Amino acid sequence: MDTTGRNSMTKPVPEAKSATTRDRILGAAAQVLSLKGYAATRLSDIADLAGLRPPAVYYYFPSRELLITEVMVVGQLRLREHVETELAALPDSTPPMDRICAAVQAHLQVALDLSDFATAVTRNSGQLPDEVRARLREESGAYLALWRDLLATAKAAGAIRDGLDLRAARMLVMGALNWTPEWWNPRQGSLTAVIRTAQGLVRHGLGTP
Amino acid sequence: MDTTGRNSMTKPVPEAKSATTRDRILGAAAQVLSLKGYAATRLSDIADLAGLRPPAVYYYFPSRELLITEVMVVGQLRLREHVETELAALPDSTPPMDRICAAVQAHLQVALDLSDFATAVTRNSGQLPDEVRARLREESGAYLALWRDLLATAKAAGAIRDGLDLRAARMLVMGALNWTPEWWNPRQGSLTAVIRTAQGLVRHGLGTP
DNA sequence: TTTTGAATCTAATCTAGATTCATAAATGTC
DNA sequence: GACATTTATGAATCTAGATTAGATTCAAAA
Numbered sequence: 001m002d003t004t005g006r007n008s009m010t011k012p013v014p015e016a017k018s019a020t021t022r023d024r025i026l027g028a029a030a031q032v033l034s035l036k037g038y039a040a041t042r043l044s045d046i047a048d049l050a051g052l053r054p055p056a057v058y059y060y061f062p063s064r065e066l067l068i069t070e071v072m073v074v075g076q077l078r079l080r081e082h083v084e085t086e087l088a089a090l091p092d093s094t095p096p097m098d099r100i101c102a103a104v105q106a107h108l109q110v111a112l113d114l115s116d117f118a119t120a121v122t123r124n125s126g127q128l129p130d131e132v133r134a135r136l137r138e139e140s141g142a143y144l145a146l147w148r149d150l151l152a153t154a155k156a157a158g159a160i161r162d163g164l165d166l167r168a169a170r171m172l173v174m175g176a177l178n179w180t181p182e183w184w185n186p187r188q189g190s191l192t193a194v195i196r197t198a199q200g201l202v203r204h205g206l207g208t209p
Numbered sequence: 210m211d212t213t214g215r216n217s218m219t220k221p222v223p224e225a226k227s228a229t230t231r232d233r234i235l236g237a238a239a240q241v242l243s244l245k246g247y248a249a250t251r252l253s254d255i256a257d258l259a260g261l262r263p264p265a266v267y268y269y270f271p272s273r274e275l276l277i278t279e280v281m282v283v284g285q286l287r288l289r290e291h292v293e294t295e296l297a298a299l300p301d302s303t304p305p306m307d308r309i310c311a312a313v314q315a316h317l318q319v320a321l322d323l324s325d326f327a328t329a330v331t332r333n334s335g336q337l338p339d340e341v342r343a344r345l346r347e348e349s350g351a352y353l354a355l356w357r358d359l360l361a362t363a364k365a366a367g368a369i370r371d372g373l374d375l376r377a378a379r380m381l382v383m384g385a386l387n388w389t390p391e392w393w394n395p396r397q398g399s400l401t402a403v404i405r406t407a408q409g410l411v412r413h414g415l416g417t418p
Numbered sequence: 419t420t421t422t423g424a425a426t427c428t429a430a431t432c433t434a435g436a437t438t439c440a441t442a443a444a445t446g447t448c
Numbered sequence: 449g450a451c452a453t454t455t456a457t458g459a460a461t462c463t464a465g466a467t468t469a470g471a472t473t474c475a476a477a478a
Contacts, residue, residue, distance in 0.1 A: 021425080037336040039248035043466065055467080056426050064466065126391045127246040127336055161413070168406040171392045172385040179384025182335045189377065197377040200370070205414030230455080252436065263436080265456050273436065 022060040025050045027116065030071045034119035034181070038068070038127045069132045072124070075117030076139040080146060082110040082118075096154035097207050101199040103150055107177050108195050112184055122178040147174065154206070161208050173202055231269045234259045236325065239280045243328035243390070247277070247336045278341045281333070284326030285348040289355060291319040291327075305363035306416050310408040312359055316386050317404050321393055331387040356383065363415070370417050382411055 028049035032041050043064050047054040061067040086106035087099060094102075110118045125133075125140065151170050154160045176198065184194060237258035241250050252273050256263040270276040295315035296308060303311075319327045334342075334349065360379050363369045369378075385407065393403060 037248075039246075039336050040338060042464090053427060054465085055428085055469095058467070059425065123335060126332060127248050129249060161409070163405070164409055165398065165402045165406045168398065168403045169410060171388070172403075172407055172410055175388025175391070176381040176385040179380070179388055182384070183380045189374065193374045194377045194381075196372070197374045198381055200373055201378060201381055201410075201414035204370070204416075204418075205410035207413075209413075209418055251434090262457055264438080264458085267437070268455060 021050075021052075025052070025057055025060055025067070026071060026074070029067055030075065030116035030120045033068065033071055034116045034123060038124045041068070065129070065132065069135050071117060072121050072128070072132060072136050073139055075115065075119075075121035076136060076143060078115050079107065079110055079118045079121060080139070080143040082106055082114065083143075083146065095159065096150070096157045097159045097203055100150050100154060100206070101203055103147070104173075104177065104198050104202055105195050108180060108191070108198060111177065112180055112194070113186075113191055119181045123181050125178075144170075144174075151206075159208060160206050164206065169206060173206070176201070230259075230261075234261070234266055234269055234276070235280060235283070238276055239284065239325035239329045242277065242280055243325045243332060247333045250277070274338070274341065278344050280326060281330050281337070281341060281345050282348055284324065284328075284330035285345060285352060287324050288316065288319055288327040288330065289348070289352040291315055291323070292352075292355065304368065305359070305366045306368045306412055309359050309363060309415070310412055312356070313382075313386065313407050313411055314404050317389060317400070317407060320386065321389055321403070322395075322400055328390045332390050334387075353379075353383075360415075368417060369415050373415065378415060382415070385410070 025046065029041070029046045032045045032049060036045070043054045043057060046067070047057055050057075057064075057067065061070070083103050083106040086102055090099060090102055111122050112119070121136075121140075125136070128136070147170050151160065151166055155166060160166075180194065184191075234255065238250070238255045241254045241258060245254070252263045252266060255276070256266055259266075266273075266276065270279070292312050292315040295311055299308060299311055320331050321328070330345075330349075334345070337345070356379050360369065360375055364375060369375075389403065393400075
């Protein structure tokens with residue numbers, strides 16, 4: 001019944017197996033979702049990848065939809081937390097535009113490299129049925145707010161060019177970042193090249209000369 | 210009734226009925242696809258919108274998948290043609306960066322305002338089953354090539370900043386544009402503001418100072 | 419040993435849609 | 449105004465997948 005990871009310093013906990021299987025299913029779902037997209041994700045694909053028969057999934061999740069919802073929520077959460085962590089690690093004196101560039105880097109790292117969960121969110125957020133979308137709204141709103149603040153602060157500090165519609169600029173940047181999983185592939189170009197290019201685009205695109 | 214604007218000076222053409230019904234179905238499919246996404250698009254939604262029962266669709270299209278495929282191909286085609294037309298209208302003397310900005314404008318106009326078909330493509334290209342994707346490859350390759358040329362020409366003319374990975378830059382820009390249907394809504398901001406902001410982002414993001 | 423409960427399986431059910439088909443309207447043709 | 453062709457329908461069929469029901473396995477507790 002316990003779905004939360006409450007074991008910390010303790011010796012191999014009894015219900016450990018259950019917990020890892022659940023995580024394995026969740027991870028498999030994230031992977032399938034990030035590769036095939038919501039439409040094409042079958043419960044059987046997930047089960048296969050997790051090394052189970054489909055009905056076994058129901059021991060851990062009440063339905064396919066709730067499993068997918070959890071993947072999305074976790075993905076959105078991890079994305080935001082990773083970006084927040086990286087931002088928090090910057091010195092207070094960091095200029096606002098440098099903070100934005102750090103956020104760009106953090107976003108791309110997690111979306112392209114670190115987490116199928118994050119990839120799953122960015123690739124599927126536009127395709128979800130209303131219920132899932134509703135569950136996701138709060139968390140994704142928090143992430144958008146993070147970026148809104150980042151830009152607003154930069155603007156207030158005079159680091160952003162005049163004549164930009166701030167909301168549009170923000171969403172265009174998010175779009176550029178969110179679209180990357182559609183085309184980027186570790187084989188044909190290094191991640192750092194993409195990050196550098198994205199940072200350049202943002203810095204010069206948004207910033208004052 | 211007529212979703213395409215091709216009837217102008219011509220008298221009612223003989224095979225008009227059949228042809229317009231087919232177009233109506235195609236247009237309905239584009240609209241549903243652009244609103245709900247591939248996953249959630251039911252043949253019955255399309256039929257409803259077109260004012261028909263689902264089986265009637267089979268009089269015009271061999272299957273749901275081929276109907277959707279045609280929407281995608283048409284959408285991709287229109288997107289490219291619209292952009293090409295706008296570019297062709299520019300004076301030969303137009304500087305390369307201005308051409309890029311014109312392409313940005315043309316893309317956004319058609320993707321956000323002019324055509325459900327174009328919206329359908331940009332919103333669903335990442336979610337399609339392999340067969341549909343294969344049929345689309347050639348046409349979408351042509352559109353990518355258009356942008357590749359645009360950037361390559363600008364680069365050759367020294368209008369693009371050094372240190373950018375040209376492929377990454379191009380895909381990031383396409384991402385920013387392709388993502389717009391996910392967030393833009395005519396009610397909360399004018400299209401021209403988005404276009405201006407996008408152009409600014411691209412001009413300063415890619416261009417030499 | 420026996421019992422139990424967690425974890426998983428196989429086989430059966432249930433359902434939403436897509437597709438087929440045999441016919442009905444509609445439309446045009448002589 | 450009867451015939452042929454085009455267009456559309458309602459009712460049946462077919463299928464992929466999600467979900468449920470009912471075993472089965474097995475390790476650990478009693």
